[in-house]
Amino acid sequence: MSVRELVVLGTASQVPTRHRNHNGYLLRWDGQGILFDPGEGTQRQMLRAGVAAHDIDRICVTHFHGDHSLGLAGVIQRINLDQVPHPVTAHYPASGQHFFERLRYATAYRETVKLAEAPVAADGPLAVTGEYTLDARRLSHPVESYGYRLIEPDGRRILPERLAAHGIKGPDVGRIQRDGVLDGVTLDEVSEVRRGQRFAFVMDTRLCDGVHALAEGADMLVIESTFLDEDVRLATDHGHLTAGQAAAVARDAGVRHLVLTHFSQRYSDPAAFERQARDAGFDGELSIAQDLMRVPVPKR
Numbered sequence: 001m002s003v004r005e006l007v008v009l010g011t012a013s014q015v016p017t018r019h020r021n022h023n024g025y026l027l028r029w030d031g032q033g034i035l036f037d038p039g040e041g042t043q044r045q046m047l048r049a050g051v052a053a054h055d056i057d058r059i060c061v062t063h064f065h066g067d068h069s070l071g072l073a074g075v076i077q078r079i080n081l082d083q084v085p086h087p088v089t090a091h092y093p094a095s096g097q098h099f100f101e102r103l104r105y106a107t108a109y110r111e112t113v114k115l116a117e118a119p120v121a122a123d124g125p126l127a128v129t130g131e132y133t134l135d136a137r138r139l140s141h142p143v144e145s146y147g148y149r150l151i152e153p154d155g156r157r158i159l160p161e162r163l164a165a166h167g168i169k170g171p172d173v174g175r176i177q178r179d180g181v182l183d184g185v186t187l188d189e190v191s192e193v194r195r196g197q198r199f200a201f202v203m204d205t206r207l208c209d210g211v212h213a214l215a216e217g218a219d220m221l222v223i224e225s226t227f228l229d230e231d232v233r234l235a236t237d238h239g240h241l242t243a244g245q246a247a248a249v250a251r252d253a254g255v256r257h258l259v260l261t262h263f264s265q266r267y268s269d270p271a272a273f274e275r276q277a278r279d280a281g282f283d284g285e286l287s288i289a290q291d292l293m294r295v296p297v298p299k300r
Contacts, residue, residue: 002030004197004297006222006259009038009045011289013204013226013240013262014067021045021291022067023262025222026055027199029150030131034058035075036148036201036222042071043078049292053082058127058134061092062203063145064099073106080112087114091126091136093144094119120146123210132196137214139205141239147203147214152196162190197300200255203262206239207249215253219298222289223249224262229276247277250284256298258282261289 009024016022022039026046033055035042046052056079061069069092079088092100097119104115120126120136127134132150139145158177163169166185168176176182176190200218202211204226215221225247226240235242241249243260250258260273267273270288277286287295 003028004030006220006295006297007049007051008259008261008289008291008293008295009042009049009051011261011263011291012039012067013224013264015265016041017265019291020263020265022071023203024071025201025261026051027150027201028055029199032057032129032131034060034134034150036060037062037068037203038071038075039067040070043074045291046075046078049294053078054084056084056088057086059088059090059092060134060148060201061090061096061100062139062147062201063093063141063143064096065143065204068203069099069103072100072103076104076115077107077109079115080109083112087116089116089118089127091118091120091134091148093146094121095144135214137210138208139202139210140208141204141206145204145239147205147210148201149214149218150197150199152198154196155194156187156191157194158191166190194300197297199297204239205241206236207241207245211241211249212253215249215255218250218253218255219300220257220259220295221250221253221255222259222261225260225273225277226262226264228267228272243273243276244280247280247282247286251280251282255282255284257285257287257295259287259289259295 007026010021012020023037024042025036027034136146200214202223225243227235229244
C-alpha cells in the first residue's frame, strides 16, 4: 500500500528538553524511507515511533551541528546490526566529510551493509529514481548547510467523463493508458496532467534564496522556526528563522501543508508559533511538530 507520511522523531533545537528529543525525521515515500538529521537519541525515538532500521534507504544530513547529526553513529551501527538487506545512501555537506567519517566509525562494530557516501558539494540533483528526484540547495548558517527537496515525476489523471464521451471502457482504458492512443483517440484527450508531489526539508538557516527555492510549490514543507518573531535579531545572528519568517516563506511559495519544528528551549507555549504563523498570512494546513507525530503528505 502506498504511504507517504512524515514521522517526527524529535523537534528540539540545540538541546533536548523533557518533552522534545533532538532532531530526527523519517519520510515514508511509498516503499522508500528517508531519514533526515538524526540527532542524539534518534535510535530510541525510532523504537518509540515504530520505525525500524529496515525502513531507511537514505540518510540526509543538512549540516554537522550535534543536534542534527550526533545520532548518526547509533543509526549506522543499528543498520549494520540488523543487517538491513538493501544498500543505504548517505548525503551530507562535503565540507563535513571528516565529521561524517568520525561518526560512522565512532566505535568498533561489524559492517554488514553497504553504506554509500554521496556528499553534497553544490546545488542540484543528488539522485533520480523512478519515484522521485532528490535535490539539494545551499542554505545560510554559520556552518555549511543544505536543504533537501523530493519531486515526484508528473503523472496523468484519467477523466471518466471524457472516457465516456469517447465510448472507452473496460480493458480499453488500460490500453489507451499503456499505448497513448486508441482508435484515433489520444491519451491527452481523456486525461490531464497530475503534477507530482513535492516535499521540502529546510533546517538551520537565515532567509536566503535556497529557502525559497526549496519551498516553491511544496505540498509539504518541514522548516525550522527556532525563534518567535520578537527574537528576530537573535535568529538572524545565529542563522535561524522565526515562526513568522517561515510562515511567510510558505505563504509566498504556495505551500499546502506547513510543518514548523526545531524549537528553542526558551519557549514553553507551542501555540505561540501557530499564532505567529497565522499572523504572517499562511492559511494552509499547519502543524506544530511534536515528537512521535505522524503527518500525511497531502495527496494530489
